[in-house]
Amino acid sequence: MSHTVDSAVSAVRTYIEQHRAVFLDDLTEWLRIPSVSAQPEHTPDVRRSADWLAAALRETGFPTAEVWPTPGAPAVFAEWPSDDPEAPTVLVYGHHDVQPAAREDGWDSEPFEPVVRGNRLYARGAADDKGQVFFHTLGVRAHLAATGRTAPAVHLKLLVEGEEESGSPHFRALVEERADRLTADAVIVSDTGMWSEDTPTVCTGMRGLAECEIRLHGPDQDIHSGSFGGAVPNPATAAARLVAALHDEHARVTVPGFYDGIVELTEQERALFAELPFDEQEWLRTAKSHATHGEAGHTTLERIWARPTAEVNGIGGGYQGPGSKTIIPSSATVKLSFRLVAGQDPDHIEKVVRDWAARQVPAGIRQEITFSAATRPCLTPLDHPALQSVVRAMAIAFEKPVLFTREGGSGPAADLQEVLGAPVLFLGISVPSDGWHAPNEKVELDLLLKGVETTAHLWGDLADTWRHAP
Amino acid sequence: MSHTVDSAVSAVRTYIEQHRAVFLDDLTEWLRIPSVSAQPEHTPDVRRSADWLAAALRETGFPTAEVWPTPGAPAVFAEWPSDDPEAPTVLVYGHHDVQPAAREDGWDSEPFEPVVRGNRLYARGAADDKGQVFFHTLGVRAHLAATGRTAPAVHLKLLVEGEEESGSPHFRALVEERADRLTADAVIVSDTGMWSEDTPTVCTGMRGLAECEIRLHGPDQDIHSGSFGGAVPNPATAAARLVAALHDEHARVTVPGFYDGIVELTEQERALFAELPFDEQEWLRTAKSHATHGEAGHTTLERIWARPTAEVNGIGGGYQGPGSKTIIPSSATVKLSFRLVAGQDPDHIEKVVRDWAARQVPAGIRQEITFSAATRPCLTPLDHPALQSVVRAMAIAFEKPVLFTREGGSGPAADLQEVLGAPVLFLGISVPSDGWHAPNEKVELDLLLKGVETTAHLWGDLADTWRHAP
Structure with a gap:
């Protein structure tokens, strides 16, 4: 570590040390607001949470901090331009709404009365996501203090939505509508995690999601399996055969065109994944599963992070009550979801799945297939300059090599x-x-302050990186 | 037709003509009793129906007519010994309970107020099964009148149960317990039908039934298909693959040993089935199905009557509500039923299905399989002398060749x-x-009286047949 970096590190740490108490007090105040987006009785609290955050961001120094209404819960947008007009623009994403919580669910203390025990701050939203949004406030202040700046090295924007825990129903429309205010050279999402306390990591992408329901219609009503069994097609059998045909003996998805265009893992990524201290038995306990199973030629981490899937989320048809009922059911339904990786286009997936499914229908069975709105995959390559900036900033804060998830x-x-x-x-x-x-x-709390420290270094590094980018 | 037969036919017809009005009045009285075994409020009616029948059988001339209690609804047993001690014993089976019925279900008249419209008698139980039980009363009287006998040519027994429409839960135990009273050389079941008004037929057998439920357990609870999808076994997929593996591309059941020992159709039976005026499109309308599908190399009638099946009666696992839920389900269940044909032993079927199913379980999935009580198949060969007697008696009554179903x-x-x-x-x-x-x-009504006429000729023919049997 050079002397310059070294002194910058010290300056940031000193600033954080001096301001951590106020920072935690403020965060605690925010966590007291039960901004549960899923529960209508908390609608005023979600609005209060947005107002509180906008005020806190103005207090932090953001010249602009606005509450953006949506048809649901409001989002908060803040902007702090750099004094360098050539600086890149960074948009930070997080959310201010939280999951429902009640003491009787098994909490040791009131979920909306934050309490510090040991080195941990307990409250609903402490990690998901108020804590992770809030470290950006102290982070940008530390960045200014350590560098002597009056404005950040990047044009800094924050977009903090209020409906993430309810499936972000209005988020896409909000982003499209406000796209001119949200333009950015890079997006920083602070709503994920890292490998463990001892292993700082940066996440480089998320899988996408395409979902469909396939309904198979056989006889016009349930019919007697004695009178007709063995002589007409059974839609439950057709549903089962369709599902069974989804994967080959290597657990690869058989739908022609499914793997078209996917960005394969590089050898470097595979090697870096393999460096993670992964305990498969421990992982199985987390998965509450009794064996691993997946696409041949890939490790478990590769399978869950970097390979697309076809999973049955639900299947149903015929009699499911106690005992038996000797019928050939009138219909059966399969709910499928496909996790997608970079390079896979949900529209293409819908097309190839429809084409494939249409070929799985036996004579006498009618098929209906419905796709719901898809989510695209995203991936930032390891060598992306902005990603490298994040890695460097984290490495300074955590004083350890940073791996990837x-x-x-x-x-x-x-x-x-x-x-x-x-x-x-x-x-x-x-x-x-x-x-x-x-x-x-x-x-x-230690990790929360490492988050503060990371952002304190990140904005300068990103601005430098952009300046030197080809 | 010989002169003797001819005069016997006339005598029977004359007797029936003279007594049909009283016969129909009596049947109508019985049909007024709503002996619905499935509805507890009708428990007294089912008992009243048994008492009524026992009295009617005594009135007919049966020296013995008893109401046999069971833990559920009572059965009626009657016996009329032949005056020839060498005569064979025939046990007639039927039931006196009926399906539920209410005017508002779509009846044009009250279901328990029998009414004759045209040549038809409308009432719940008219065909299933009171009408078909009751033709045996006038039948045996006509047999005696036409032959000048004072006792039937066979030892005649009737067993009329009261829980058939509720799945005969106590029937097997009753038959085992009373086996010494029920001994018979042949059983005549009058609880089925024939091909059509124009095509008299005799049924030669019923398929048996083995049923099981297979439960497949994966993760200990539903787990997130994003976090874990693609890397652990999915029990809904396992259930689907198990069902898909049940049949090969010729729609034959793949379970090794499933077809062991089955009595194959003879060329004669296949030819006789083919003589039936079968309209496949009409049959599909009855089956409310849109195509035929079944074991290669067999016609639809062969498939439903003489070939064993494996059908999915129900399948279920994971999320089945509206919309989607991105889970890997914790478990999935399949309900299977196997229709069995002569030569197949339910115990053997249970064993081979268990063996087969155990081999369909992927690593990490736990399987539970439960069989419920099975029903054996039954079949009487075309050349059985007693069957030939039934055919001859029917042919006299219907004045047409009799085919087989x-x-x-x-x-x-x-x-x-x-x-x-x-x-x-x-x-x-x-x-x-x-x-x-x-x-x-x-x-x-015409067919009901043909039933009377058939039994009027049957007992003498059966006694003769027995006397000349090798």
């Missing part, structure tokens, strides 16, 4: 990538034990 | 065959339009 789930980050045309980077300091959506959600 | 469903007749060790013959005069279990159930 991806996220198997799907989220609204993909909307930002798609609408704004900007790469999405993930800066999250939460760890698996933080208990997202569970009782006793907490955030590790 | 089988029944694809399964019933308590198999218990009689198994416990009593006697061949089971089916003498039914109902036709498909009679509307069993449906509104406006009716019986064709």
Whole structure:
């Protein structure tokens, strides 16, 4: 570490040390607002949370901090232009709404009365996502203090939505509508986590999601399996055969064209994934599963992060009550979801799945297939300059090499990538034990302050990187 | 037709003509009793129906007519010994309980207020099964009158149960317990039908039934398909693959040993089935199905009557509500039923299905399989002397050649065959339009009297046949 970097590190740490108490007091105040977007009785609280955050961002120094209404819960937008007009624009994404929580669900303390025990702050939203939004406030202040600036090295924007825990129903429309205000060269999502306390990581992408329901109609009503069994097609059998045909003996998806255009893992990524201290038995316990199973030629981490899937989320047809009923059911339904990886286009997936499914229908069975709105995958390559900036900033804060993960789930980050045309980077300091959506959600205070420290270094590094980009 | 036969035919017809009005009045009185075994409020009516029948049988001349209690609804047993001690014993089976019925279900008249419109008697139970039980009363009287006998040519027994429409839960135990009273050389089941008004047929057998439920357990709870999808086994997929593996591309059941020992159709039976005026399009309308599908190399009639099946009666797992839920389900369940044909042993089927199913379980999935009580198949060969007697008697009554059918469903007749060790013959005069279990159930009066006429000739023929049997 050079002397300059060294002194910058010291300056940032000193600033954070001096301001951590106020920072935590403020965060605690915010966490007291039960901004549960899923529960109508908390609608005023979600609005109060947005107002509180906008005020806190103005207090932090953002010249602009607005509450943006949506047909649902409001979002908060803030902007702090750089004094360098050539500086890149960075948009930070997070959310201010939280999951429902009640003491009787198994909390050791009131979920909306934050409490510090040991080095942990317990409250609903502590990690998901108020803590991770809020570290950006102290982060930008530390950045200014350590560098002597009066404005950030990047044009800094924040978009903090209020409906993420309710499936972000109005997010895409909001982003499209406000695209001119949201333009950015890079998006930083602070709503994920890292591998563990000891292993800082940066997430480089999320899988996308396409979902469909396939309904198979046989006889016009349930019919007697004695009178007709063995002589007419059974839609439950047809549903089963369709599902069984989805994968080959290597657990690869058989739908022709399904893997078209996918961005394969590089050898470097595979090697870096393999460096993670992954305990498969421990992972199986988390998955509450009794064996691993997946696409041949890939490790478990590759399968959940970097390979597309076809999973049955539900199947049903005929009699499902106690005992038996000797019928040939009139219909059967299969709900399928496809996790998509970079390079896969949901429209293409819908087309190839429809084509494939249409070929799985036996004579006498009528098929209906309905796709719901899809989420695109997103991925930022390891060598992307902005990603390298995040890695460097984290490495300074954590004093450790930074490894890489991806996220198997799907989220609204993909909307930002798609609408704004900007790469999405993930800066999250939460760890698996933080208990997202569970009782006793907490955030590790040390890690929270590492998040502050990371952003304090990130904006300068990103501005430099952009200046030197080819 | 010889002169002797001719005069016997005339004598029987004359007797029936003279007594049909009283016969129909009596049947009408019985049909007024709403002996619905499935509805507890009708428990007294089912008991009243049994008492009424026992009295009517005594009135007919049966020296013995008893109401046999069961833990559920009572059965009626009657016996009329032949005056020839060498005569064979015939046990007639039927039931006196009926399906539920209410005017508002779509009946044109009150279901328990019998009414004659045209040549049809409308009432719940008219065809299923009171009409078909009751033709045996006038039948045996006509037999005596036409032959000048004072006792039937065979030892005649009747067993009329009261829980058939409720699945005969106590029938097997009753038959086992009373086996010494029920011994018979042949069983005549009058609870089926014939091909059509124009095509008299005798049913030669019923399929058996084995049923199981297979439960497949994956993760200990539903898990997130984004976080874990593609890397652990999905029990809904396992259920689908198991069902898909049940049949090969010729729609034959793949379970090794499934077809062991089955009595194949003879060329004669296939030829006789082919003589039936079968309209496949009309049959599809009855089956409410849109195509035929089944075991290669067999016609539809062969498939439903003489070939074993494996059908999915129900399948379920994961999310089945509206919209989507991106989970890997914790478990999935499949309900299977196997229709069995003569030569297939339910115990063997259970064993081979268990063996097969155990081999369909992927790593990480736990399988539970439960079989419920099975019903055996029954079949009487075309050349069986007693069957030939039924055919001759029917041919006299209907003045037409008699063809053969089988029944694809399964019933308590198999218990009689198994416990009593006697061949089971089916003498039914109902036709498909009679509307069993449906509104406006009716019986064709002409056919009902042909049933009377058939039994009037049957007992003498059977006694002769037995006397000359090798």
